[in-house]
Amino acid sequence: MEKTAELYEGKAKKVYATSDESLCIVSYKDDATAFNGEKKGTILGKGVINNRLTNRLMKLLSENGIPTHYVEELNERETLVKKVSIIPLEVIIRNISAGSFAKRYGVEEGIVFKSPTIEFSLKNDSLGDPLINEYHALALGLASEQEIRKIKEYSFKINDILKAFMLEHGIELVDFKLEFGRLPDGTMVLADEISPDTCRLWDVKTHEKLDKDRFRRDLGGVEDAYNEVMRRLLGEKA
Numbered sequence: 001m002e003k004t005a006e007l008y009e010g011k012a013k014k015v016y017a018t019s020d021e022s023l024c025i026v027s028y029k030d031d032a033t034a035f036n037g038e039k040k041g042t043i044l045g046k047g048v049i050n051n052r053l054t055n056r057l058m059k060l061l062s063e064n065g066i067p068t069h070y071v072e073e074l075n076e077r078e079t080l081v082k083k084v085s086i087i088p089l090e091v092i093i094r095n096i097s098a099g100s101f102a103k104r105y106g107v108e109e110g111i112v113f114k115s116p117t118i119e120f121s122l123k124n125d126s127l128g129d130p131l132i133n134e135y136h137a138l139a140l141g142l143a144s145e146q147e148i149r150k151i152k153e154y155s156f157k158i159n160d161i162l163k164a165f166m167l168e169h170g171i172e173l174v175d176f177k178l179e180f181g182r183l184p185d186g187t188m189v190l191a192d193e194i195s196p197d198t199c200r201l202w203d204v205k206t207h208e209k210l211d212k213d214r215f216r217r218d219l220g221g222v223e224d225a226y227n228e229v230m231r232r233l234l235g236e237k238a
């Protein structure tokens with residue numbers, strides 16, 4: 001499958017049209033941004049790692065009954081996916097307090113929740129992705145009641161699958177962001193990516209951060225952390 005026109009260049013990926021209008025190609029870049037694009041940088045090799053990791057996790061999820069956009073890995077940075085119309089919600093699942101949750105509610109990072117939480121942000125960079133509840137999403141016509149029910153059902157199931165998989169490899173799944181989209185027939189599928197850019201991942205024993213927080217917080221060892229996640233999840237067990 002060949003790329004035809006570039007449809008969109010985002011902060012971390014480019015999306016291309018193909019000769020089949022139901023499919024597109026995503027190409028993962030090494031560009032890194034944080035704080036709504038205010039902080040910019042490069043994480044060498046990130047595009048390759050995020051492409052390969054996302055595809056591994058999408059395959060795992062689809063084997064476990066979650067419909068996804070994944071079609072085929074084309075090369076180390078590019079993947080063929082089903083073209084969807086993205087539901088403009090960032091769905092965030094949390095198992096442990098961190099990041100904006102810890103800040104918003106004035107609690108320390110690292111509190112292990114009895115059960116996972118879910119929250120939604122409106123996917124809108126110019127508004128800074130504000131928090132939104134499901135009634136607001138319904139009122140704005142962003143998704144139907146049935147779709148919101150399904151997003152919650154899929155997201156918690158995805159959490160169970162990913163949490164167990166990561167734990168087998170010595171990684172604690174702290175929190176992560178998902179995006180869903182609609183196929184032309186209205187079916188909802190998981191889209192976008194699942195990677196150290198979109199998840200908080202901590203070493204299970206040392207709680208060392210193995211994700212984009214190393215870039216956001218200038219902790220150093222960013223590339224090493226991404227490589228370590230790839231080694232653990234795609235290579236040998238912990």
Ligand code: ADP
Nearest residue numbers: 010011012013015069081082083084086191192
């Ligand atoms: P951003 O738009 O936040 O800068 P990216 O750089 O990751 O993010 O850009 C990728 C874009 O492609 C995102 O806007 C995402 O919603 C969109 N996308 C992801 N999967 C698909 C898909 N299967 N079909 C169409 N668009 C998709």
Ligand code: UDP
Nearest residue numbers: 092098099100101175176177197198199200
């Ligand atoms: N996240 C993301 N994209 C966003 C916002 C958040 O991938 O635009 C991920 C982030 O990497 C983390 C989780 O969602 O794993 C929760 O992020 P949080 O709300 O704590 O926000 P942040 O600390 O990134 O501002």
